[in-house]
Amino acid sequence: MDTIASLFSFITTPVSWVIVQFHTVYGAIFGPNTGWAWGLSIVSLVILIRICLIPLFVKQIKSTRNMQALQPKMKAIQERYKNDKQRQSEEMMKLYKETGTNPLSSCLPILAQSPFFFALYYVLSSIASGKTIGVINESLLDSARQAHIFGAPLASKFTDSTEKVAALGASLTDVRIITAIMIIMMSASQFYTQRQLMQKNVDLTVKTPYMQQQKMLMYIFPVIFAVMGINFPVGVLIYWLTTNVWTMGQQMFVINQNPTPGSQAQDHYLQRLLKSVTVHSEVRSRRKRSVIQAIVAKGADRNENERRFITGLTKAGFAAQPDGTVAKSDTAVAEAEGGPAQRRQQPKRLTKSKRHSASAQQGVAKSSESGDSESKPSLEKDARSGGTSGAGDSGGDAKPTPAGKPASGSARQQPKSGQRKGQQRPKHPSSKK
Template sequence: MENQRNVILAITLMALILFGWPYALEVFYPARPATVEDVANAPRPGLDPATPGASSGAVSGTVPDTASASKIIRTRKAVLADSARVTIDAPRVGGSINLTGARIDDVVLKDYREKLDKDSDLVHLFSPAGTADQYFAQFGWIGEGVVTPTSQTVWTPSGGRLTPSTPVTLRWANPAGQRFEIVYAIDANYLISVTQRFINSGATPAIVRPLGLINRTSANADPSTWTVRNGPLGVFDDVADFDVHYDDLDENPKKLVEYGGNIDWLGFTDHYWLSALIPAPGSTGQMAGNFRSLGGKLYQSELLFDSKVVAPGKMVETKAMLFAGAKETELLDDYVDAKDIKLLDRAVDWGWFIWFEKPIFKLLNWLFEQVGNFGVAIILLTIIIRGLMFPIAQRQFASMAQMRAVQPKMKALQERYKDDKQKLQTEMMELYRKEKVNPLAGCLPMFLQIPVFFALYKVLLLAIEMRHQPFVLWIKDLSAPDPLTPVNLFGLLPFDPPSMIAIGILPIILGVTMWLQFKLNPAPMDPVQQQVFSIMPWVLMFVMAPFAAGLQLYWAMSNVLTIAQQKWLYSRHPQLKELAAQEAAAKAAKAEKDKMPKEKGGA
């Protein structure tokens, strides 16, 4: 009886996990609104020169003036045509830099499209202020005793095109002749290096504090779930902080969350994309980082460097980096190693089981590189996982055979001690010891499958490498649910059924193979277990319908391999198959016996 309770408990835990996931997943992201609310800029106290390096309550002169521009949302094309720009032309990034404010407000990811359609627009990560998708980066200074550039300053470029081989320097001088320079350099991927210089050509000392910021609307932000964290994100003192959400900033009385100490990087993360401000390796001095709510669904991350007193005729230089691109796992790992950007790989929300999930991702990605088809790679990964677990499955079947063999003795004990539960438990434990039976051995593979399944679920959910990857025939995107469903006659009827009933071909295959798998197992003696096993395949078929096709493919393939494995193991444990046949015959005889009185009565 104890063993039966353990099995039911294991099944219940698995069902709870599976039933919880659909509520955590956001299959359909919120639609982007057509307008952005007005932005009311809060008062911004200046930097106190008496406390160099201290973080001011806000960043003066850095928040873009969108109060008027946001009243009427303009198209991206119209805003880009309105200002002089420097073109960005890197292998994987296109776009432009706005010379007004020196803003990087036009970033296009050349390797990714918005939708599966090959004619779909490329992903526009950054967009100018005043558009519905406002999202940009800006670098500047806070000054004391010096006129600093603002978001309306028009800069002079050294060239018209930013490429990996041609950095661009933007220059501006204030009325006192003091010069400011920003040098932008881009690599072959998504990293922009930024050098800020202040040359004090005036007659008196000046206090300047370099800074960088990322400004964005949350209107087009991916929502957070309990499995995937999106929104403000940073690494501070070698610890990734996932605790700040857009709502937290709105509800904060100061509309501000501040960080001191060692700022490794900070910015905003979406499901597949990341923007991050990063101090250059070796940066010294006191830094500060902020997340801020500006109102009207606008938010800002800010990186502030130490204040510097610059004597006449002297220059101060600050280096930083901006990441703006896709969260490709191996690329983030490369930046951690090559650029010494601490924990940049944590931008992918692997969670607590990163030690287990990343090896599975690396194996899956390697298989994909070898075969060129992500679906085939998932099948090969399934074979490898089942192969590694095969010895455990053998022990499970041996344990099942032993348990079935002692069932008559167990039933006898239950009858003898049905009124003395304590004595029954003692006698059953003694029986297990004599027969060398471990009642929990059969549950071990089930428990081991749960972390493997969850790890693969996280990999398939988070890995941008699987985004828009096809398999065969109708499965064009393994990161999306199976689109072919009999509910609308496989697309012949012109409507899209709700996700929970839009059961695709793969979930149906999953349900059927799980039913076959359970049919091969010896029927549980407990009627409750029999009912659980009889309905579980069809319940899971509905539960899995909204999940990624890649995950459905893994589970269905795992079921097929389990069926083949069970067939082979039955041949190695004939006593188990014999007992299963006897139970099936007894069950059929009982059903026939129950039916006979009804037939006689009817006659």
């Protein structure tokens, strides 16, 4: 304990001073010796610290987004060196160094709070031991020792003995019940926060070491808090429970308003945005316009959630503009209402048997048409000749036709296959055929 005090002595006095200032305010409302005055002072200290850490939290969000942007490259490295784990780790570290990304950035808020945590722990431990610390004098020390939260003194712990708890004016049963409830709530809030991050705000289609790290933290942190919690004073448990609830609410806000691309949270956010645009026919905030602008700029690189959003806009009769606004589009309305039906329908492909049947029918029709066309000219020619063929058959011998000329009224000889139509050139005498 003395080692911790020496390490964090530079912040012990400021922490004790902040607690005293808040106690002065709440003591005037609830009474200086009540647990509400001292408990709310600790809660207010947590809120003040977390407000100061907001810039660090923003940096953490940006680093997380960089990690998400590196997911495709990390997956490619995994596939390329899947049989060489050492080379895979080296390439991952090289990628982190080139892009300036820190995979442990999610731990930064916890690391930044650690000095305040140890300072508060030492302050409350000093109160339990009856020692003055920082700006807490004897009168404030007596007031803090009399303060109880639901029957448990601020300086009592789950592992305290009956005599020590009795010296603080409480019973061991009350202390253990209150501390056990607070430890469970503290661990559950930590687990829920990490689980919410893994299920809703992470692109689960890409498996990377970062994903495994987050999944491991989801189970390890609650266990660590549960084990360490039995040695924490009630005041420190109030501190950690408050900071976990703050983190959970802060995480909910980020997931709802700035989700990770490709995650379930992004799908829900874009569906809400689509509904808002459909109802109001415009994009009503600058942040939403920036989201649509980023989606339009991606082009073919959009993920499934973003493509579904653009399709929904088109069906609603809107077209997303490069500046993040939306505009009515008659083309989009036509395509959404009847565009596919107006397209040219492709003929249905027939089966082989049906194609053969249709071909046979076409052949019969063509042959009948050709027969009619050939018989019609010969009948007309017979009529013009005055029926000489009939007279020759009945009355006398017909004139012999000269060689090489077709007989009168006879059908013209059809050309053979592969032979051109019309009068054929006479063959050379030397030809055998």
